Amino acid sequence: MLSIEDLSKTYADGTQALSRIGLAVPAGEIVALIGGSGCGKTTLLRLVAGLDRASAGQIRLDGEAITAPHPGVGLVFQEPRLLPWLSVADNVGFGLAHLAGPERRARVAHALERVGLAEHAGRWPRELSGGQQQRVSIARAFVANPRVLLLDEPFSALDAFTRRDLHGHLLALWEEVRPTVLIVTHDVAEAVALADRAVVMRPKPGRLDDTVPLPLPRPRDPAAPQSEAAARRILAALDRSLRPAEAAPQNANWW
Ligand SMILES: Nc1ncnc2c1ncn2[C@@H]1O[C@H](COP(=O)(O)OP(=O)(O)O)[C@@H](O)[C@H]1O
Ligand SMILES: [Mg+2]
Numbered sequence: 001m002l003s004i005e006d007l008s009k010t011y012a013d014g015t016q017a018l019s020r021i022g023l024a025v026p027a028g029e030i031v032a033l034i035g036g037s038g039c040g041k042t043t044l045l046r047l048v049a050g051l052d053r054a055s056a057g058q059i060r061l062d063g064e065a066i067t068a069p070h071p072g073v074g075l076v077f078q079e080p081r082l083l084p085w086l087s088v089a090d091n092v093g094f095g096l097a098h099l100a101g102p103e104r105r106a107r108v109a110h111a112l113e114r115v116g117l118a119e120h121a122g123r124w125p126r127e128l129s130g131g132q133q134q135r136v137s138i139a140r141a142f143v144a145n146p147r148v149l150l151l152d153e154p155f156s157a158l159d160a161f162t163r164r165d166l167h168g169h170l171l172a173l174w175e176e177v178r179p180t181v182l183i184v185t186h187d188v189a190e191a192v193a194l195a196d197r198a199v200v201m202r203p204k205p206g207r208l209d210d211t212v213p214l215p216l217p218r219p220r221d222p223a224a225p226q227s228e229a230a231a232r233r234i235l236a237a238l239d240r241s242l243r244p245a246e247a248a249p250q251n252a253n254w255w
Pocket of ligand 2: 042043
């Protein structure tokens with residue numbers, strides 16, 4: 001269980017990026033974080049990754065407080081962030097230096113195969129397309145068998161076709177490793193394709209606004225009526241989150 005408890009973050013300049021976030025994510029759940037720009041999505045992931053400290057509240061992974069980068073927490077960013085001087089295989093195996101060579105090579109080969117890049121293991125990152133590079137960064141995150149995987153708009157720079165292809169690769173790896181996943185997206189269809197639940201955020205200060213459960217069977221068909229209905233529910237919640245908070249009506253029983 002990943003528990004985010006009463007979490008707030010105010011930056012040194014006074015920006016209230018997060019205010020009293022509470023979210024409990026059972027092991028293996030996929031949660032999509034969705035919301036307008038500036039509502040604290042990246043701040044939240046950075047805190048869960050232990051890359052920054054909260055101003056108040058806490059984050060616990062199976063009871064253990066996260067206050068610094070944790071080996072059980074993997075991260076994928078919008079851009080692939082590969083090391084240009086290492087081959088594809090060495091990028092994927094970069095965090096596995098503690099393992100013996102044969103095991104490391106076997107794990108890297110398996111992860112690359114799962115993202116469909118087995119034949120590119122010896123290439124340089126610059127020889128790959130953007131979508132292929134992002135597949136490498138997903139393989140790199142999964143090769144460590146993370147308990148929690150954090151993805152910050154990982155597919156937003158890719159075309160729609162490549163994005164769908166990567167959804168498939170991500171889900172195939174998730175099926176195998178079953179990490180808890182927090183994925184930031186601004187793409188409602190992406191939330192419906194991937195997540196068990198969409199959590200909608202609201203800015204100034206950043207906070208959780210609404211939750212839309214997505215109990216759809218997998219594999220999911222984006223054109224199925226259930227998917228379209230789920231997308232509409234998220235859009236409606238998103239719409240509400242972009243409006244200023246409504247003041248309580250003067251006379252709630254006017255009707
Ligand atoms: N290092 C920082 N210092 C000051 N303000 C920041 C910093 N990082 C983010 N912010 C501010 O915090 C708010 C939330 O930012 P961010 O978490 O990046 O939102 P999102 O990812 O949802 O777009 C924004 O107002 C942003 O300008
Ligand atoms: Mg962001």
